[in-house]
Amino acid sequence: MKTIIHAGAGTVAMILIAGFLTATLISELLLDATAILAVKKAILAGLCLLIPALAMSGGSGFSLARGRLSPAIERKRRRMKIIAANGLLILLPLAVLLYLRATAGLFDILFYGMQTLEVLAGSVQLALLARNFRDGRKMTRGKRLAAAKTLNAI
Numbered sequence: 001m002k003t004i005i006h007a008g009a010g011t012v013a014m015i016l017i018a019g020f021l022t023a024t025l026i027s028e029l030l031l032d033a034t035a036i037l038a039v040k041k042a043i044l045a046g047l048c049l050l051i052p053a054l055a056m057s058g059g060s061g062f063s064l065a066r067g068r069l070s071p072a073i074e075r076k077r078r079r080m081k082i083i084a085a086n087g088l089l090i091l092l093p094l095a096v097l098l099y100l101r102a103t104a105g106l107f108d109i110l111f112y113g114m115q116t117l118e119v120l121a122g123s124v125q126l127a128l129l130a131r132n133f134r135d136g137r138k139m140t141r142g143k144r145l146a147a148a149k150t151l152n153a154i
């Protein structure tokens with residue numbers, strides 16, 4: 001059950017970040033200021049789901065990994081620390097600042113500088129989550145295979 005909650009929360013986080021990135025790129029490259037502002041507002045609202053999803057996935061992950069040692073777990077731990085720092089110290093402040101600037105109609109060089117940084121940091125976040133997802137699937141598959149072998153040997 002804990003594994004399902006863990007993987008489910010991680011999947012929700014990945015879908016949200018991929019959605020934020022897609023909506024950002026479409027609105028800024030193809031649409032107008034009203035659409036950009038709507039996306040900035042939606043991202044702020046989406047953060048109310050993204051932050052708990054990341055906390056749930058990270059918290060359950062650390063709990064699943066308690067007392068276990070493996071290179072994959074170490075990689076996931078390390079990535080999770082970067083994910084948390086990137087999210088709280090870079091992506092969250094940028095989402096608020098970009099929203100405030102879009103509300104004020106300030107689509108200037110600072111806005112686009114911060115926007116570029118947000119897209120880069122968001123892409124890194126998505127890549128780290130995807131790697132944690134892939135390592136998690138490998139670990140669970142390995143465990144299932146070992147269990148099946150034990151059963152066959154009996």
Ligand code: HEM
Pocket residue numbers: 003004006007010011013054057058060061062063064065073074076077080129130132133134135136137139140141143
């Ligand atoms: C938010 C980032 C993370 C994502 C997206 C993620 C994703 C996943 C996925 C998809 C699985 C496989 C579940 C299944 O096949 O049913 C999994 C398993 C696992 N994850 Fe994560 N994970 C994340 C963070 C972490 C962290 C930080 C740790 C702790 C270091 C961790 C530890 C584990 C463990 C131990 C398992 C194996 C559970 C088992 O089969 O016994 N995960 N994870």
